[in-house]
Amino acid sequence: MSAPALQSLDPVRATTHVAAPYDLIELIFFAYRDFVGEADLVLSSYGFGRAHHRVLHFVDRLPGLTIAELLDILRITKQSLNRVLRDLVEGGFIEQRAGVADRRRRLLVTTRSGEALARELARVQSDRIAKALDQAGEDTRVAVTRFLAGMVGEGDRAHVLELVARGRINGPHL
Amino acid sequence: MSAPALQSLDPVRATTHVAAPYDLIELIFFAYRDFVGEADLVLSSYGFGRAHHRVLHFVDRLPGLTIAELLDILRITKQSLNRVLRDLVEGGFIEQRAGVADRRRRLLVTTRSGEALARELARVQSDRIAKALDQAGEDTRVAVTRFLAGMVGEGDRAHVLELVARGRINGPHL
DNA sequence: GGCAGTAAGTCAGCATTGTTGACATATTTC
DNA sequence: GAAATATGTCAACAATGCTGACTTACTGCC
Numbered sequence: 001m002s003a004p005a006l007q008s009l010d011p012v013r014a015t016t017h018v019a020a021p022y023d024l025i026e027l028i029f030f031a032y033r034d035f036v037g038e039a040d041l042v043l044s045s046y047g048f049g050r051a052h053h054r055v056l057h058f059v060d061r062l063p064g065l066t067i068a069e070l071l072d073i074l075r076i077t078k079q080s081l082n083r084v085l086r087d088l089v090e091g092g093f094i095e096q097r098a099g100v101a102d103r104r105r106r107l108l109v110t111t112r113s114g115e116a117l118a119r120e121l122a123r124v125q126s127d128r129i130a131k132a133l134d135q136a137g138e139d140t141r142v143a144v145t146r147f148l149a150g151m152v153g154e155g156d157r158a159h160v161l162e163l164v165a166r167g168r169i170n171g172p173h174l
Numbered sequence: 175m176s177a178p179a180l181q182s183l184d185p186v187r188a189t190t191h192v193a194a195p196y197d198l199i200e201l202i203f204f205a206y207r208d209f210v211g212e213a214d215l216v217l218s219s220y221g222f223g224r225a226h227h228r229v230l231h232f233v234d235r236l237p238g239l240t241i242a243e244l245l246d247i248l249r250i251t252k253q254s255l256n257r258v259l260r261d262l263v264e265g266g267f268i269e270q271r272a273g274v275a276d277r278r279r280r281l282l283v284t285t286r287s288g289e290a291l292a293r294e295l296a297r298v299q300s301d302r303i304a305k306a307l308d309q310a311g312e313d314t315r316v317a318v319t320r321f322l323a324g325m326v327g328e329g330d331r332a333h334v335l336e337l338v339a340r341g342r343i344n345g346p347h348l
Numbered sequence: 349g350g351c352a353g354t355a356a357g358t359c360a361g362c363a364t365t366g367t368t369g370a371c372a373t374a375t376t377t378c
Numbered sequence: 379g380a381a382a383t384a385t386g387t388c389a390a391c392a393a394t395g396c397t398g399a400c401t402t403a404c405t406g407c408c
Contacts, residue, residue: 018304020296020297020300021300021303021304021307021315022235022296022300022338022341022342023319023338023341023342024303024315024318024319024322025231025296025299025300025303026231026235026334026337026338026341027319027322027323027326027334027338028206028209028322029228030322030325030326030330030334031322031323031325031326032202032206033249034325034326034327034330035202035325037249037327038327049363049364049365050364050365051364051365051366054203057199057200061196061200066384066385067384067385067386068383068384068385075207075211076365076366076367077366077367077368078384078385078386079366079367079368079386079387079388080365080366080367082385082386082387083364083365084364084365086386099384102375102376102383102384103374103375103376104374104375104376104383104384104385105375105384105385106384106385122194122196122199123194125199126194126195126196126199128325129195129198129199129325130192130195131324132321132322132323132324132325133195133321133324134324135320135324136317136320136321136323136324137317137320139313139317140317140320140321141195141198143310143311143313143314143317143318143321144198144317144318144321145197145198145201146306146309146310146311146314147306147307147310147314147317147318148198148201148202148204148205148306149201149205149306149310150305150306150307150308150309150310151204151205151208151209151302151303151306152201152204152205152208153208153211153212156204156208160200160201160204163200164196164197164200164201167196167197167200168196168197223392223393223394224393224394225393225394225395240355240356241355241356241357242354242355242356250394250395250396251395251396251397252355252356252357253357253358253359253395253396253397254394254395254396256356256357256358257393257394258393258394260357273355276354276355276404276405277403277404277405278354278355278356278403278404278405279355279356279404280355280356
C-alpha cells in the first residue's frame, strides 16, 4: 500500500474520496465476455462448453493432474467435474492413468486430439491477448501480470502462481 | 502491431515462436474467479445471483437505461433478462418508468435500496482492484485500462468505451 | 384513421453447469 | 483388518443461458 495516510492529509482529498474504478469494473466484464466468447464459438462446434474448456486447458498445461488438484483449481464439485470430464474422455480428448505411487489417483493427460483442441483454443485466446498487449504499449505485460496476480485471493495467490509457473516449465507448447 | 515481420528475420526466432501467454490466460481465469466470487457471496445473502448483479450494476451506472440497451450490453436474450429483472423489480431494487419521448420504452432506475446494494457490491470489487493496482506499482492503472480495452472485440470497443465514459459522467458515486 | 413497425412482456420447453446428499469401490495407511 | 482417502455415481434441484411463438402497447407514416 503506497502511503494511504497521505490521503486524509491532502486538503483536496480530505473531504472526498478516491473515485471508485468503475471503468475497470466494467472493462473487466466486457473484456472477459469477449475473451471467453470467442473460445465458446470454437467449443460449440465440438459440442463442448466452457466447462469442458477449463478442464481440457489445465490438463494440457499440467499433464498428470489429479482429480483432487483439478477440483481445487476449478472450485467446483466433483459431480460437476465428472460430467464434463466424462464427455472429454468418451470423446477421446483426455485419458486417465492410474497413479504410480498411489494407484487410487487418476492422472489426467490429453490425447493427441485433446492436445490439438487445447492448443487451438489457447491460440485464439493468445492472439487476442497479444493484440491487446501490443496496442497497450511497452511494459504493459509486466503491469498486467502483476495486476492480475493481485486480483487473486490472498490465500490462494501463492498456490496460483506456483501452478502457473509449473505450467510454464512444461514448455512453451509450440 | 509492432513490426511482426521482424520475427521471421530474427535468426533466434526464425524457427521458433513467441511463447504463448499461458500465464496470462490462466491468471485471467483465476483473477475473474475470485473477482466475481466475492460479490457472489454478498449476492447470495439477498437471494440473488451473478445475473442480477450485472443488471443492477449497469442500471445504477446508467440511470434511464432501456431494455434494448441493456440487452446489447449483456448480450443475452430478453427472456433471460426479464427473469432477473423481474426479481429486482419485485424486490424493490429497480423501478421502471415510461419513456418521455417514446412511451414504449422502459427507463430503468435503481431505488434507494437498489442503489445501496449496487454500491455495496461495487465497493468490494473496487477494494480488490485498488489493492491489486497498489501492489502492482506505478503506471499500472493506465496499462491495465488499455489492456482491458484492447481485449474487447474490435467491433464493440468504441461502444464499450463510450458506455464506460457515460457512466463516469454520472459522477464518482461516493 | 388505420396499418406497419418497434419496444417490451410472457409462456413453454430445453441445455449447460453449478449445487446437495447419499452411497459405492478401490486403495493406502496404520 | 480397520480407518482414512481418492474417486465414481445416482438423483434431484437451482441459476442462467437458449429457441420459438405469441401478445400488448405505442409510434410513425400514408
